[in-house]
Amino acid sequence: MKSPLLISTPLASLSDENLEILKNTELIAINQDSVVGTGVVPFRWGYNPDYVSDNLHPAQYWSGRSENGTVIMLINVLDDAADMAFNFTESPWLRWGRQYAVRDLWTHTDNGVSVRTYTAAGVPAHGSVALLLTDAGEEPQDAGLAPCALYEYWGNPWCVDQNGTKIQPP
Template sequence: MMLRDAKLFQEWGFDLLKYDNCAVPFDSVIKEGMVGKFTRMAKALANVAKDAGKPQILFSICQWGREEPWLWARRLGHSWRTTDDINPSWGSVTDLLNRNSFYAWASDFYGHNDMDMLEVGNGQLTYDEAKSHFTAWALMKSPLVIGTHLQGASQETLEILKNREIIAINQDPIVGTSITPFRWGVNPDWTWNWTHPAQYWSGKSQNGTVFMLLNTLDKPADMTFTLTESPWIRAGRQYSIRDLWTHTDNGTTVRNFTAHAVPPHGVVALLLKDAGDEPEGTEPPCARPEWCMKEDGTRIDQ
């Protein structure tokens, strides 16, 4: 059965199979756990591709995050759903973002956390909420499956979906890893909160360090961070700033950055590139004073 289906998918020219966990037969019929269910189809797709001498169909494993697929699914498929279904509301976006923040590390070139389809252009999402949704999904390297009716899409919806600078991070051919939180912001770090997930994120790209600042509040907010809070930033250097939504180069920053008046449920997406040594005489001698040592061997933070 599996091999016959796989051959049909190959003959029909499909390039992706989303294989859902719905309608599972009785245990006495299938006699498999979650891994075994998907292993059958994975083997069938691989065998059909080998026999036909063609690339394997992309295998999207859809089992809603049961049994922690980010730990095992990369051996079988190319992406794996990590949560229950999304819906076009801000609460759903923050819920899924919160959950995925704790296993964002699992996305790389060998497979991707699938945070479900994009709801940009659907429901009651505001323009800023839709931007935040698209930014988070793209920079976390989730598959970008458009879930709205394009013929009736507004210009704002198309503007979001066609942001080439954001998409370029998602499709980076050199760096496959996701952005991850470096500070939760509203909550203490590592706090599970489906309404107020992590706010400060960073990650690598082939062209610099990516930052995502997410305002989960219902009012505008200034958002400030020290550059070296990100593990991908070097100390003692200044960085040029590229805004991935305004598509502007915004000078350079030294040590700290503040995004002013980020809209409610809004986002700031930045690409920072090393622009050389920071100016001589910049004080204090360390941007983060903990265990910063004077020449005489004493700490400046005590």
């Protein structure tokens, strides 16, 4: 088990909505996952422009390995609905040069295949998104994508190709 599953609510007065959350087998599968190691951990705070910790707003972008793929959790800490996007290279469990099938664990729907980035549109204020990303093969070669998914900007932009070669953008 990644973590103990604790429920601290009076079960006799549990609403149907809360009962449905507690019975979500796809989310329970994350909790009961057999992959040994860290659980779902922050990979970006997101609220601050420099993406660092903020005591008033908890981390918004979380990820972790599972036996079924990579779990991504997004938490909107704002008082308004917001689009929440991330680049696959930000999570240590997603690989550059791969595309990923996206499953929404709250709605139990498949959200297609994404390349390099994913945007959860209109995440409600103080709401969350729970996703499972599974490898869907190499990026399409004819998609007109830049040679790198993310450039580093330390004076001059650069990135590292899949073969380890340093690339300067055109």
